[in-house]
Amino acid sequence: MAYELPLSPGTWSKRSSKIKPPTKLDLGREYQAVPIDQYADRWIFLNTTYWDFGDTSGTERERNPLKHSAIAQPISGQGYHPSPDRPLGHPLAHYSAVENLLIDYFIRGIAPFCSLSQNYNPYLSLVTPLALNIQQPHEPLRNILLAIAANQLRLQGDCRYERAAYIYKQKALHGLQNEIYDKKPSPGAVATITDGCTPSWTTHLRGGLQLMALLPQQSCESQILKKFFVLYFVAHDIMGRTGVEDPSTVERVDNSWLEDDDLEEIDVLMGCSRGLMTVINKISELATERSKIMKTRQLTSSESSTFNAARDDIEHTLQYLPQKLPPYAHHQSQYLAEVADLKRLAALLYLRERLGNPNVRTQPNPSLNRNQIAPGPVEISPAPCKTHLVKMIIDKIRKLPDSPTLLWPLYLVGNVGLDDEEHRRFVLDRLAGIQKIRNLGSVRRARMVVEYAYRAKDIDYPRGKVWGDDGPGIISLA
Template sequence: MQRTQRANGDARRRTGCWPCKDMHVRCTEERPQCARCKRLGVQCEYGMRLLWQDDAAQRGICLGREGTWSKKGKPKAGKPKAETRASPPYFIKTTKEPIFLHTSYRHFGSQSEDDQDEEDGEVEEEEEEQQQHLYPIPTPALSPFGALPTSEAYLLDYFISGICPNCSLSPTHNPYLRYITPMTLVYPPLHNAVISIAATERQLLNDRRFDKQAWWYKSQALKGLQETIASGSISWPFIATVLMLCFGDIADGCNDSWRTHLRGGLTLINQISADCTESQMLRKFCLMYFVAHDIMGHTAGSSSLESISYTWLEDDSMEEIDPLMGCSRGLLDIINRISAISSNVERICSSRALTAEETQHMDQSRSQLELALRTLRQHVPSTTSNPNLALVAEAKRTTALLYLYDRFCSFSLSSSDPDPSEATSRHLQRLIDSLVSQLEPLPVTATLLWPLFVLANASPDNEQHRRFVLERLDNMLKTRNLGSVRLARRLVERKFRSWDLQIDESGTKDGLHLMREKKASSGSGRALRGKCISLA
C-alpha cells in the first residue's frame, strides 16, 4: 500500500497517541480512541511519558531534544559515547538500616525522664496499633482439647506449643510442660492463669480477639486463689498459680504486682512439704524462678530495693547450669552480692562521703567478687544436650564481670584511682569485645536480655554495639512482645540518648572514664518510675 504523503503546509504534530507514535504512523487523534487503535483493538493512550536520564544512557538513546529532527538539515546526533553517557548516581552501600532514637524537644527541657518515657511509650503503643503487621501472628497447631470451649482450647494449645518451648533452653527439661500443664487440668485457678497468659501474649502480638479473655481469666484466677486461702488448703498447685501470675505480669508490662506475687511465692514455698519426688522437683523449679527473677530485678532497679540472701535446697548443685535461666545458682549468688554491696554503698554516698575504712572494705569486697567470678565453674546438666547452654552461661559470667565494674566504677575507683591506668581500660574493653563475640553466634532468646542490657550500659558510645543491642532486642519483640523486653529497650534508648545529649565535644572517652561519665549523666536512669524490670 502506498504511504499517504503529507500535504504541503501540514506540519508534524506531536499530540498523537503512543501506539501510533511507536509504529511511526500518523494518528487521527480522536478521543478517547483514535480510528487506528479502534480498528486494531489496541489500547489507545495519550499523555506524557517520562524518560529518565539513566535509562536513556543505558539504552543508548538521546534525552530530551538532543539529536531531534530539524528542518535546517542539521545532522541527527548519534548515540552518545560510553565515556560521555551520564554516570550512574553514587549511593553509599550499606547492608543495615539506620538507628533512630527519636530524640525530640522534650528531651532538652526540664521534663523528667520518666515523663518523657511515658510519652514515648504512648507513642510506641499508637505505632503498634497502626502497624499491626509488625509482629507476625503465629498459627498454632490444631488443638487436641476437644472438651474445652473453642477459645480456651485455642489459648491452651498456644501456651503449650507457642510459649512453653521458648521458656527453656533444653527441650528435655521444661517444667512448664512437665509440671504446670498437667496441673491446669485439675486446678481451675491455675487453668485460668495459664489461659490469661496465653491471651495476654496474643494481645501483645496484636491479636485483638482475646482482649477481654485476658482480663477475665486473670480475675477468675485471683478469685480462685482467694477461695483457696479461705479454705486453708494451700498446696503446690496454689504456688504454681502464683508463679504463673508473676509470669503473666512480667510479660504484660512489669507492673509492681509481679513483685507482690514473687514475694508471696517465696514466703509460702517453704511452708509446704514436698512428700514425693515430683513435689521436690516442683519446689526446685519454683524456688529457682522466684529467686532468679528477684535477683535480676535488682540489676535493673533502683537502690531502694533491698537485696536479701537466699537459701537453696540441700541437694542443689551450685555449679550446675539451670536450663531455664541459662546460668548456675553460684553465679546468681555472686550477682546478688554485687547488687547488695553496691546498693548499700550508694545509699551511704547519697548522704555523706565514705570513710577510709569503708573505702578499703568496699575495695576488698569488689576484689573478692571479681576473684569469685573468674574462678567460677559452670557445667551443663547430664540430661541436657543443647550445645548453646554452656555458651549462654559463659556469656552471663562475662556479663557479671561487666556488671561489677558498672556498679562500682562511680565511687570505688574514683576514690582510690582517679586516673585509671591504660591497662585497666584495655582490660575493660577486652571484656566488652569478649561479650559481643560470645553473644553473636547465639540465637536470640529472652534469656539474653540481661547480657544485652549490661552491654548497652557498658558501651553507650560505640555505634556498632548500639546496633548490635537494638537489633537483637527488636528480634526478641518480634518473636514475643514481652513487657520486660519493651521496658529494657526504653531504658537502653534512654542511656544512648543521655550519652548523645551530654557528650563532650572533645570526643568519646575510653574505659573507666567513659563508665564514670555515663553513670554520672544517667544517674537514676537505671529504673523507670513505677516499674521494676525483671531481666531474667
C-alpha cells in the same frame, strides 16, 4: 497402656466356650475368614485400661451408651473413667473452641521457649499437667495459662483475644484469692503466681514464697515442684535487682537456695549456675551499700580498702567460676556453655560498672569451664577494659539466636554508657528481635530503659543516679 493383639486369620464367635481345632467340621458358621495381607509385618495396638471393662472389684461395667457418653458424663472432674463406649478423642476436645486454641498455643508456642533444654522444661512437665490434670485440674492455674496465651496473641496483633485475656486473668485471681482465703494452698496456687497474675514483682515473689512454706512436703512431686518454684522466685529477685541503683527500696524476699541444690550446675531455665547468680547478688548488695554511703559523704580510707578487697575477691571468683552442664543436656552442651559463659562475662561487666575496676587489673578470660584455669593477671587500662568486655559479650551474642535468656547481657551492655554506634544498633536490634519472638513486658521495659539511657547520654542529661532504671519496682531480667 498398650496391648498387642495377636493376628489371626479369622474371628471366633463369642458363643464358642472352648476354642476347637480349626477343622472343616468345627468351623461351620462360627468362622469367617478375613484377609490378612494388609496386616502383614505390622503391629496392632489397643489403648485401654482395666476401668474400661470392670471396676476395682472386677465386676463388668454396665454397657449403657447414654450413661457413658461425653454429654452425660463430662471428661473433666472426679470419677471420670475412659470407656470403649465413648471415643477417647483429643485430650483438649472437651474444652471450648477458644480454650482449646489457647491451651494448644501455650503448649506449642510459649512453653517450649521457656527452657534452653528440650529434655527438661518444667513449664511442660510440671506446670501444664497441674493445670490440665483430668482427675484434679487446678482451675486458677488453667485460667492463668489461658490468660497468658490470649495476652501473647493480643500483643502480637490478634485483637480477637483481648477480652479473653482479661476474663481469664480475673478468673485466675478470683480462684487464687479463694484458695488463699481458705488457707489450703496447692502447688497449682504457687504456679499461678509463678506465671505472673499479680500486679507487681514484690507481691509476686513474696506471695509465692509464703505459699510455698504452706505446701505439704511429704511427696517427691512436692519436692520437685518446690525446687522449680524456689529457682524461679529467687532467680527473678536476684536478677531483677541488678536493674536498679538502690534495690533496698524494694522489699526483698528470702533468696536462699535449697540445701541439695548444686550451685555449679547450669540451670536450663536461667542459662547459668546458681553459683553465678549468688555472686551477682553479692555485687548488688555491695554496690547498694557503697552507693548509700556516697550519697551523703565520701568513703573513708578504711571503707575504701574494705570495698576494694571485697570487689577484688568477687573478681577473682568470677574469673575462675566453675559452671558445669546438667546430666540431661549434653546434646546441647556447646549452646548451654556459650550462654553460661556469656552471663559470666556480663557479671564481670556488671561488677566493674557498679564497683569499679580491680586494683590489679586483669584481662577477662573469655572461655572458662570446670577444667580450665584463667591466665594470670595482665595489666590493662580501665577504659579499654570496659570496651574490651563489651566487645567480647557482643561477639558471643552474635553467635546465639534471639531468646529472652539474652535479655540481661543486652540490658547491661545498653546501660554502660558507651558511644559506639554499631554496638548501640546491635543492642537495640537484638532487643527488638527478642520482643518479636516473645512480646514480654520485661523485654519491652528493658528496651525502653536502654533507649532512654542512650538518649540521656547523647544530650548529657543529668540523670541524678549512677545506674539502672528510674521506674517503679524491678524489671524481670532473669
